[in-house]
Structure formats: C-alpha cells, structure tokens
Amino acid sequence: MKILVGIKRAVDYNVRVRVKSDGSGVETDGVKMSVNPFDEIALEEALRIKEAGKADEVIVVSIGNNDVQQQLRTGLAMGADRAIQVETGDTLQPLTVARVFKALAEREGAGIVLLGKQAIDDDCNQVGQMTAALWGRPQATFASKVVIDGTTATVTREVDGGLETLEVDLPAVITSDLRLNEPRFVKLPDIMKAKRKPLDVVPLDELGGHAGAAPATGRHAAPAPRSRGVMVGDTAALVAELKNRGLV
Amino acid sequence: MTNKILILAEHDGATLNPGTAKAVSCAAAITEHGGGTIDILVLGEGIDGVAAQAAAVAGVNAVLVTDAAHLAPPLAVNHGPELAAAAEGYSHVLAPSSTYGKDVLPHAAALLGVNALSDIMAVEGARAFKRPIYAGNAIVDVTVPDDVIVCGTSRSASWPTAAEGGAGAVQARAATSQRAAHTRYQGLAGAGGDRPDLQTARIVVSGGRALGSAENFEILYRLADGLGAAVGASRAAVDAGYVPNDMQVGQTGKIISPELYLAFGISGAIQHITGIKDAGTIVAVNKDADAPIFEIADIGLVGDLFTVVPEIEQQLS
Numbered sequence A: 001m002k003i004l005v006g007i008k009r010a011v012d013y014n015v016r017v018r019v020k021s022d023g024s025g026v027e028t029d030g031v032k033m034s035v036n037p038f039d040e041i042a043l044e045e046a047l048r049i050k051e052a053g054k055a056d057e058v059i060v061v062s063i064g065n066n067d068v069q070q071q072l073r074t075g076l077a078m079g080a081d082r083a084i085q086v087e088t089g090d091t092l093q094p095l096t097v098a099r100v101f102k103a104l105a106e107r108e109g110a111g112i113v114l115l116g117k118q119a120i121d122d123d124c125n126q127v128g129q130m131t132a133a134l135w136g137r138p139q140a141t142f143a144s145k146v147v148i149d150g151t152t153a154t155v156t157r158e159v160d161g162g163l164e165t166l167e168v169d170l171p172a173v174i175t176s177d178l179r180l181n182e183p184r185f186v187k188l189p190d191i192m193k194a195k196r197k198p199l200d201v202v203p204l205d206e207l208g209g210h211a212g213a214a215p216a217t218g219r220h221a222a223p224a225p226r227s228r229g230v231m232v233g234d235t236a237a238l239v240a241e242l243k244n245r246g247l248v
Numbered sequence B: 001m002t003n004k005i006l007i008l009a010e011h012d013g014a015t016l017n018p019g020t021a022k023a024v025s026c027a028a029a030i031t032e033h034g035g036g037t038i039d040i041l042v043l044g045e046g047i048d049g050v051a052a053q054a055a056a057v058a059g060v061n062a063v064l065v066t067d068a069a070h071l072a073p074p075l076a077v078n079h080g081p082e083l084a085a086a087a088e089g090y091s092h093v094l095a096p097s098s099t100y101g102k103d104v105l106p107h108a109a110a111l112l113g114v115n116a117l118s119d120i121m122a123v124e125g126a127r128a129f130k131r132p133i134y135a136g137n138a139i140v141d142v143t144v145p146d147d148v149i150v151c152g153t154s155r156s157a158s159w160p161t162a163a164e165g166g167a168g169a170v171q172a173r174a175a176t177s178q179r180a181a182h183t184r185y186q187g188l189a190g191a192g193g194d195r196p197d198l199q200t201a202r203i204v205v206s207g208g209r210a211l212g213s214a215e216n217f218e219i220l221y222r223l224a225d226g227l228g229a230a231v232g233a234s235r236a237a238v239d240a241g242y243v244p245n246d247m248q249v250g251q252t253g254k255i256i257s258p259e260l261y262l263a264f265g266i267s268g269a270i271q272h273i274t275g276i277k278d279a280g281t282i283v284a285v286n287k288d289a290d291a292p293i294f295e296i297a298d299i300g301l302v303g304d305l306f307t308v309v310p311e312i313e314q315q316l317s
C-alpha cells in the first residue's frame, strides 16, 4: 500500500505573524518557514504505519514553487521514500488542492491520503474533506488514533462532543489532529540520505489546474487589540474587582 | 438578487446546538444586504423535536427535515451529499464552525464545485466577509464571485444567539442519498458531565500545565461548580492527560466567548489566546509576572494558583 502525505510550506508556528503596513498580506520576508505542524504529524503517522509493515511506500507531496522543495527534503529526511512537487507559482484555493490530491491518489493508486487537518497559515481546514468528496472515498478528519487492519482503518476522531470512532474501508482520506503522535526529530545523516531520494516535479496543469471560482482576497488587518487591563495585588482585590464589574 | 440562505443545523438527535442559532445571526447579517430568506436543514433520524426548536429561532422562514436512518450518525460522507443536494436554488449555504460543520460543509462545497470560507466573523456585503487567518493574527477581507453559491462556516464566537419566537414552516424533505457503504460509525465516547457547555457558558474556569495532575484539576471543578461555570484547559493540560480533549480551548480546540474567562496557570501562547479573544473579561492568575497572558488579561494577579483558587472560592461563598 502507498500512503500519500501532503506537506505544506507555512510560516513556522513560533513566528509572531504581522500584517504588512499596506494591508496587502502578512509579513513573510525573512520569516522562518517550516512544514505545517499538522502535516508533520500526518507524515509521522504514515511512517509509523509503514514501519509496522502495513504500507510499502510513503510519498510526500507539496504544491508550490521551488521553495517547497525545502519542506519536501525535510519530509524525505524524516523517512518518506520519495517526493512530488506539484509546481505552480500561484496561491491555491482548497478546492484546487483537493483536486490535485485526488488526481495523485488515482495516479499512484494510494491506499491512504494522509493530510493535516488544517494549515496554520490560512486556517481553512477543508482540503481533506474536499479530497474525500471529489474522490468518493471515506473521510476521517481530526484523527487522534489510527489503526490499520488489512483493508480497513479504525480512526478515532476528536470532535466537540468527545471522541468519535469510525471504521472505514481503504482507500480513504485521513486528516491528523495534534494528539495523533509526536513527530520524530530529523538526524543529520538522514538529511544527507534525503538528498539522494527521488523528487519529481509535476506541473499543476497536468493534474487538472485550477478548480472553482476563487474568492478574491482583499485587505488584511491586524485584529482589534484588547485594551490593557489592570494588575491586582491579592485575591481579595481580584474578587472585589470581579464584584465591582458585576461579573460574579 | 435577493439572498436565499440555507443553514445546516447541528444537533445531537434531541437538542439543537446553539451554534445553529448563531449561524442564523450571521445569515441575518447577510440579509441586511439585499434582503432574503433563511431556511434550516435538519438531517438525522427521529428529529421532529429538533425541527421544532429550529423553527422557533427568530428569523427562520422554513425548516427542511430529512429524516432517514442512514443520517442518524453525523457522518460527513452521508450528510455532505444531502447538504449539497438541498443547496440547489440557494445563494448561500452556512454551517456552524464546529467540528461537525467543518467536517460536512467543505465536503458539500466540493460536491457543488465551489470553494468554501471558514470561520466567517463579519459580513460586509452579501458576498463580502471577514475571516481570521494565522490563528487570528490577521483578519482578511474575502469576496465571493457572483455566479457561485457562497459556502461558509460561521465563527460561533463572533455571532450572538438569535432570539426565539420564530415560526418557521416545518417541511419534510426526502433523502436523495444512500448510506455510504465504505464508512461505518462506531460511536461517540463523550466526556458528558453535568457542567455547563464550554461553548455557551457565561463563565469559564480554565487550567493549564501548572495544575500538574488530573487530581489537582478538582480545585478548578469545585470553583467552577460554585460559579455555575464550565471548565476548559490549555493544550498542554490535555496532552498531559489531566483532562479530556473536548475541554481544550484555542486554535485547535474550542473558540469561546464567555462573559468571564478565568485562566489559572496558563502561559498565554498565541494558539491559546486565539480561543479566548472574544471573551468579555479575561482574568489571569500566573506565578510568572512576565507570562504573556498578562498582555491580554483585563485583570491579572501574580500568584500561586494553589493558594489563589481556594481563596477565591472561600471569598465568594
């Protein structure tokens, strides 16, 4: 079985993101870029499934210009077998990304498409759902546990009401939540080895190009700041403040 | 063009989730730009009670009820195709930005061949919205082209619960889909409990890594019970196993907007703050005077939570 893992190049989660003064976007010049944390977890899960003898190949996929090769190399260093860069200079909408994953899943005959539940840049949380819909295959989002048993997967999902369990037939789309696993650290020799692993470049148009009318993105603004509060000296002052404001 | 809005109801089989009435407020804001009607779609089995609750939300025109056995579990592979089929003729399709709404709405949007908007926080026009990106560090204006259905989730913390007193017409709508044979629902292990719901409670008491154990969380439960409050937690507290996942507040947990949020031993990581930015008053108790949570707290106290929590409880009783 092949597992296809999507890894998005995104602003590192430790960066304090700032809106550009002209409102045209957020500051990304000179900002540290990493693999979207949810995607790193998705890749870790795929590697563990392979290490348990339940998959033969893990393929990492990223969409973008040549900069994404950096994140693909990170994925290869973590242990993926090969990488695919879907080349485009455009910022894509989730529907187009989903169409790419569906096309690749079919081309590769993937048993699982494993994605992060959301990217921490646009916070859309849509691609896995859309991929499952277009592909007509099971959709197990927000996974905190995945058990593969032959041709099925049992997936525990983190939902608002608690933990939901689904059993799905493979092939299927699974998206990772944070508690699915803790990704491994990359070791130096693995980075060297990753340089020799195959990385194919496929033009976006070969996989269907853009899908759906894209919403127009306008001005970016910083969120309204909260006004600075007061510090109190002890519990009595805290309780008095709460009572004053009619909160308790 | 006047707006024709369809909202996907969220419910547990018996009770309409408040996220639905919040989505109605979002829809009402859309109808301020060119008028229009608001309908609600209820999917499930044996859901007349839920339909009646939906019909009673002020501003609702019609409630479409699709009652079928295969729709009883809230599976996106079954609910998504129903929503997409029901969307025909509508200008807008909305769902609450809960895990349910986020699971189903993009699925339906893809079947409709349209892009979707997540977490609509403000309406600027019938097709113009604001939504948060980068964990709420930026707010972006988004405009949907004229010729496609607007599909989006409404960010629950941004919208008030629509009032009751509506008299929507309840109509049966036959299912158009069949059970997706490739997916089997095995159940929900809910944490349950009698405490108020985290997403609708007026007061939320929340604890972080500093609590140190599941047992120590008891002091927060006691305080919360005295206040009639819900209990939340940081991701660190959930990851450490002190509390279940459904208590997590933040970017990847619940986004909440209580009148009062009391954070004990939470450092104030950006991913946590994202979840509480819309709270009325934020109180932070932390023993580190430099903890970032004090930058956004309305009332801050530098102190040891293990002393402060029992003191608050005592002084309030």
Ligand SMILES: Cc1cc2nc3c(=O)[nH]c(=O)nc-3n(C[C@H](O)[C@H](O)[C@H](O)COP(=O)(O)OP(=O)(O)OC[C@H]3O[C@@H](n4cnc5c(N)ncnc54)[C@H](O)[C@@H]3O)c2cc1C
Pocket: A013, A037, A038, A120, A178, B207, B208, B209, B210, B233, B234, B235, B236, B237, B248, B249, B250, B251, B252, B253, B254, B264, B265, B266, B267, B268, B269, B270, B271, B272, B275, B285, B286, B287, B288, B291, B303, B304, B305, B306
């Ligand atoms: C992609 C991503 C998504 C995330 N999503 C979320 C999310 O949804 N929600 C979330 O919460 N986090 C989230 N996080 C994690 C987040 O970055 C922080 O790691 C987490 O919020 C820290 O939790 P904490 O404040 O409890 O722990 P810490 O940061 O360890 O803070 C503990 C605090 O307790 C204080 N303290 C210690 N002892 C006491 C005492 N006796 N009395 C008073 N104060 C004391 C310390 O001074 C410290 O400030 C996410 C991270 C990533 C990468």
